[in-house]
Amino acid sequence: MVRPAMLLVSPMLAIALVMSLVTTTAVAADRKDPMAEWKGRMTGLDTRIKAAQSEAELHELQGQMDQLLQACAQARGCDIAQLLPIYRAASAARSNPVSMKDDNDDGGDGPDEMIDVAGDKTPQQATADALLDERNRHFLDMVKMNPAVQAGIRRWLTDMRPSLMASYENFQYLKSSMLPAFQSRGLSEALLFGIIAKESNGKVHVGSRVGAVGPLQFMPATGRRFGLGQDGSGFDTRYDPKMSSAAAAEYFSERYAELNNNIELSLAAYNGGEGRALRVYQASGGRSFWDADVYAQFPAETRDYVPMVIAAAWLYLHPREYGVRFPRVSDRPAQIKLEKPTSFNEMTICMGNARGTDGYLRALRNMNPRYSPDTWLSAGTVLNATTAMSRAYSWNCTSGRRAELAHELMTADARSALVRIGPLEPGATSAASAQIEQAGIGAATQDPATRIQPLAVAAPPPKAIAKPAPRVEKKEKPKRVKxxxxxxxxxxxxxxxxxxxxxxxxxxxxxxxxxxxxxxxxxxxxxxxxxx
CATH class of the missing domain: 3.10.350.10 (LysM domain)
Known part of the structure; x- marks a missing residue:
């Protein structure tokens, strides 16, 4: 009778032993993988993002995912590289929200309102290089502690907010040509954006009163030192985004090397002169830019420049934390091969604009800095663009009514609006008519079929013209000197x-x-x- 009892107990003991072993193994696995909780939270957010039913819910979840990445970046023992694949997967899923509409959306995007957000577009909040860059971790620590940077953030979010938005949009078009040089030297995307926002707002053709030009505002002498300047064709390569970015990346690498990787002093050197920055650094024994004695040795412009660049970089990494919604811009590189002669001005008219943007004139100029807006380009010319710009050109500028309207507007001559209806008095020509004839405008440029002809009027009898009385000149008496x-x-x-x-x-x-x-x-x- 004992054996049957033992047979009944043994399976139960076996099950208990197996459960205990599984639990012990799971606990041990958790102890061996400190990232399990982080990955679990990130995966949970990823699942919720994919199931989101509204734009508001999607934005909320995106914000939580960004905050989780930021928390990992600051936490000891958290390997952010293990979270990035999940983050990228969620980004790819949310980059094509075909079934969602913004709360204020008034309709879908047609050919006239293209927003290209599909594919492997870089997340707006933080790229892999930006999150892993130690210098951006320094941004995280510094902005919370530094009122000067916080004041810079305040300025970007108030009276300078339009400049911030314009800088972001322009930067998206420039990023494909400018970012590789910074990344190859270990410099962050956010830093490049901050410099561009402060220097030029992302406008390639701007210049300062002291002679600095281009998106990164190189002075002539500094530009020549890094291979920028006249290229023999009449073009100054300081305006070239790719070449100026390579020069700036080399410049910052030099400054980091001699200033102990100090971001603030390197920025101070870029704005106020490398010689001054190095002297201050050496004389102070390597003290911080924010040290009162060090800070006082830089001019007011530099003391403003440094925190403003860092503030712009911080906002680039954390827009949602401050309620910033940057415009979504197609940044995937493409090319446009012109099918007929045109100009940037004509292309801007026929290509239209994506909702919330100012059109493509600035993008065309930034990406093709050698051409002026009114220069007529021959058929076959290849231009740098994005996929959205290329589609807009193909749909609207090669043929059809939009293309015809754009060409009609570009060839319109304001002088042809003037018409000649004849002299004000028969037999006489008005001064205005004479001026029009001398200028070669008026009736000569008016289509004969639409010209307004004067009415036939009987000529009045000639009027007697009275002769003026002879003029008597008075001799002036010489003035007597007192x-x-x-x-x-x-x-x-x-x-x-x-x-x-x-x-x-x-x-x-x-x-x-x-x-x-x-x-x-x-x-x-x-x-x-x-x-x-």
Missing amino acids: QYRVAKGDTLGRIADKHDCDLKALAKANGLHAPGYVVKPGSSIKLEGCDN
């Missing part, structure tokens, strides 16, 4: 002031010489050159 007797204490200057005289004319008329113009009491002088 004399003045010099009194005691008089000087020539006092006499000139008293009688409203020109001092030099008065001295010349009386033969007096500088510097003394000495006059003797009791003598007489001529008051020439005087009003009184």
Whole structure:
């Protein structure tokens, strides 16, 4: 009777032992993988993002995912690289929200309102290089502690908010040509954006009153040192985004090397001169830019420049934390091969604009800096662009009514609006008509079929013209020059002031010489050159 009882107990003990082993193994696995909780939370957010039913819910979940990455970046023992694949997967899923509409959306995007967000577009909040860059971790620590940077953030979010938005949009078009140089030297994307936002707002063709030009505002001498300047064709390569970015990346690598990787002092060198920054750094024994004695040795412009660049970089990494919604811009590189002669101005008209943007003129100029907006480009010219710009050109600028309207607007001549309806009086030509004829405009440029012809009017009898009376010229009497007797204490200057005289004319008329113009009491002088 004992054996059956033992047979019944043994399976139960076996099950208990197996469960205990599984639990022990799971606990041990958790202890061996400190990232399990982080990955679990990230995976949970990923699942919720993919199931989101509204734009508001999606934005909330995206914000939580960004905050989780930021928390990992600051936490000891958290390997952010293990979270990035999950983050990228969620980004790819949310980059094509075909079934969602913004709360304020008034319709879908057609060919006239293209927003290209599909594919492997870089997340707006933080790229892999930006999150892993130690310098951006320094941004995280510094902005919470530094009122100067916080003041910079305040300025970007208030009166300078339009500049921040314009800088972001322009940067998206420039990123494909400018970012590789920074990444190859270990410099962060956010830093590049901050510099561009402060230097030029992402406008390639801007220049300063002191001679700095281009998206990164290189001075002529510094530009030449890093291979920038006239290329022999009349183009200054300081305006070239790719070449200027390579020069800036090399410049910052040099400054980091000699300034102990100090971001603030490197930025101060970029704005206020590398010689000054190095002298201050060496004299202070390597103290921080925010040290009162160090800070005071830089000009006001540099003291403003450094925190403003860092503030812009911080906002680039954490827009949602401050309620910033950057415009979604297609940044995937493409090319446009012109099918017929055109100009950037004409292309801007026919290509239209994506909702919330100002059109493509700035993008065309930034990505093709050698051409002016009104330069007519021949068919076959290849231009740098994005996929959205290429589609807009193909759909709207090669043929069809939009292309015809754009060409009609570009060839319109304001002078042809003037019409000639004949002289104001028969037999006479008005001064205005004569000016129009001299300028070669008016009836000569008006289509004969639309020209307004004058009405036939009977000519009035000629009027008698009265002869003017002969003019009698009066002879002017020569003006009598007044004399003045010099009194005691008089000087020539006092006499000139008293009688409203020109001092030099008065001295010349009386033969007096500088510097003394000495006059003797009791003598007489001529008051020439005087009003009184």
